[in-house]
Amino acid sequence: MLNNAVERRGFPEINVPGKDEPADLYIPSNYVQHTLESVKPLPPIKWTLKTWYKEINWISFALLTLTPIIGVVGICTVPLQRPIAFFAVGYYFFTGLGITAGYHRLWAHRAYNAGTFLQYFFAIAGAGAAEGSIRWWCRGHRAHHRYTDTELDPYNAHRGFFYSHIGWMLIKPRRKPGVADVSDLSRAPVVRWQHKHYLFLMLFMTFIFPTIVGKLLWNDALGGYFYAGVVRLVFVHHSTFCVNSLAHWLGETPFDDKHTPRDHVITALCTIGEGYHNFHHQFPMDYRNAIKWYQYDPTKWFIWGCHKLGFASHLKVFPDNEVRKGQLTMQLKRLRETQQKLAWPTDSNDLPVISWESFQKQSETRPLILISGFIHDVSTFLDEHPGGRHLLVRFIGKEATTAFFGGVYDHSNAAHNLLAMKRVGVLSGGHPHVYDDKMIPPAQRLKIARYTELSSFSSSEDACSEHSL
Numbered sequence: 001m002l003n004n005a006v007e008r009r010g011f012p013e014i015n016v017p018g019k020d021e022p023a024d025l026y027i028p029s030n031y032v033q034h035t036l037e038s039v040k041p042l043p044p045i046k047w048t049l050k051t052w053y054k055e056i057n058w059i060s061f062a063l064l065t066l067t068p069i070i071g072v073v074g075i076c077t078v079p080l081q082r083p084i085a086f087f088a089v090g091y092y093f094f095t096g097l098g099i100t101a102g103y104h105r106l107w108a109h110r111a112y113n114a115g116t117f118l119q120y121f122f123a124i125a126g127a128g129a130a131e132g133s134i135r136w137w138c139r140g141h142r143a144h145h146r147y148t149d150t151e152l153d154p155y156n157a158h159r160g161f162f163y164s165h166i167g168w169m170l171i172k173p174r175r176k177p178g179v180a181d182v183s184d185l186s187r188a189p190v191v192r193w194q195h196k197h198y199l200f201l202m203l204f205m206t207f208i209f210p211t212i213v214g215k216l217l218w219n220d221a222l223g224g225y226f227y228a229g230v231v232r233l234v235f236v237h238h239s240t241f242c243v244n245s246l247a248h249w250l251g252e253t254p255f256d257d258k259h260t261p262r263d264h265v266i267t268a269l270c271t272i273g274e275g276y277h278n279f280h281h282q283f284p285m286d287y288r289n290a291i292k293w294y295q296y297d298p299t300k301w302f303i304w305g306c307h308k309l310g311f312a313s314h315l316k317v318f319p320d321n322e323v324r325k326g327q328l329t330m331q332l333k334r335l336r337e338t339q340q341k342l343a344w345p346t347d348s349n350d351l352p353v354i355s356w357e358s359f360q361k362q363s364e365t366r367p368l369i370l371i372s373g374f375i376h377d378v379s380t381f382l383d384e385h386p387g388g389r390h391l392l393v394r395f396i397g398k399e400a401t402t403a404f405f406g407g408v409y410d411h412s413n414a415a416h417n418l419l420a421m422k423r424v425g426v427l428s429g430g431h432p433h434v435y436d437d438k439m440i441p442p443a444q445r446l447k448i449a450r451y452t453e454l455s456s457f458s459s460s461e462d463a464c465s466e467h468s469l
């Protein structure tokens with residue numbers, strides 16, 4: 001087996017799993033690092049005249065380059081009849097769903113159970129997408145999820161858009177994908193059947209069947225072959241390839257930003273609903289990609305429909321509470337970034353403690369006002385004060401807490417935030433024991449703090465006032 005060869009080369013001392021055992025049964029706990037260090041990749045490709053052809057993966061290269069050329073020839077030479085156009089679009093969805101609902105969500109992720117009829121339906125439809133057998137496809141895809149964005153990911157997005165889209169199939173990879181267990185699929189009868197007859201099923205469903213349908217229904221074999229066969233195949237290919245390229249490049253990361261997968265409606269439109277890829281990499285066992293009803297996910301709708309008709313069961317849904325935790329984490333992270341871009345008042349621990357006498361003395365040379373135990377220098381604000389300069393001058397060298405909080409005028413949140421920026425000292429003995437709203441500016445009453453900052457909360461009462469509210 002492919003996996004065992006990697007393991008034997010990298011870890012000669014490690015047991016090789018038996019035929020029916022999971023391929024990853026004996027891998028060491030530091031498998032990724034160990035493999036990257038101990039298994040040398042093939043040397044970088046040298047595009048020399050003598051050796052270039054050895055670097056090409058010729059079967060997929062031929063399939064992926066000839067089909068667009070043949071398709072263009074067909075478009076230029078065979079007129080497109082309206083029924084053939086409808087058939088080609090329908091056949092695109094039929095074979096595409098074989099990949100998205102069958103290969104991907106059913107077999108690669110076991111996101112639900114399908115009855116025998118539906119399994120054969122997907123095995124046959126998926127063969128018409130010419131993307132390899134279920135077993136081969138799922139082995140690569142499981143490695144992609146397990147080793148996302150590493151050298152063990154067969155379509156590592158860090159190697160660029162083109163490589164993750166199609167390049168990884170055109171040239172011989174420098175490394176084998178990381179180990180991924182597909183022993184469950186090796187035991188599944190429909191998967192075994194498809195693997196055994198794959199070449200025939202692929203050729204028949206990809207090219208022969210659409211040609212026969214075109215001939216029998218509309219007496220247009222060439223139209224069936226070119227439009228529903230070849231051109232449709234090119235669209236199915238690049239549509240599903242977008243899951244590895246576009247979905248790791250375009251969009252938002254509402255659930256986690258550790259890796260490259262992203263959510264975007266354009267990707268969803270291109271991939272029959274596989275575009276909410278950030279969600280998918282976080283919750284791969286969920287049968288949905290889109291969790292909101294209005295988001296475009298026909299693959300989910302199809303599986304749900306099969307469930308209602310009795311062809312599918314045990315549709316897995318990740319607990320909503322945990323999904324929302326992921327969303328909240330990302331929202332807090334973004335709010336913290338906004339918070340860190342703003343200037344904040346000087347921490348009370350960093351302000352000098354000033355006696356009443358000193359406060360009085362210094363007030364003779366500059367405009368200092370005492371509010372909530374803090375001494376504020378309002379020199380830059382005297383002429384800006386909306387109530388007039390005279391109201392501030394009145395309180396220089398005096399206690400103005402009551403006047404500020406409603407005694408003269410009940411100041412707004414913005415005024416309180418601005419006032420806190422003018423703190424220059426703390427009056428000795430002027431701090432009350434319990435912090436209240438008068439001491440904490442509104443913008444700091446809720447603050448996003450990392451857990452390491454919260455630990456200072458329990459050990460220091462002063463720090464608490466500034467960091468954790």
Ligand SMILES: [Zn+2]
Nearest residue numbers: 243244261277
């Ligand atoms: Zn992915």
Ligand SMILES: [Zn+2]
Nearest residue numbers: 141145280284
């Ligand atoms: Zn997946």
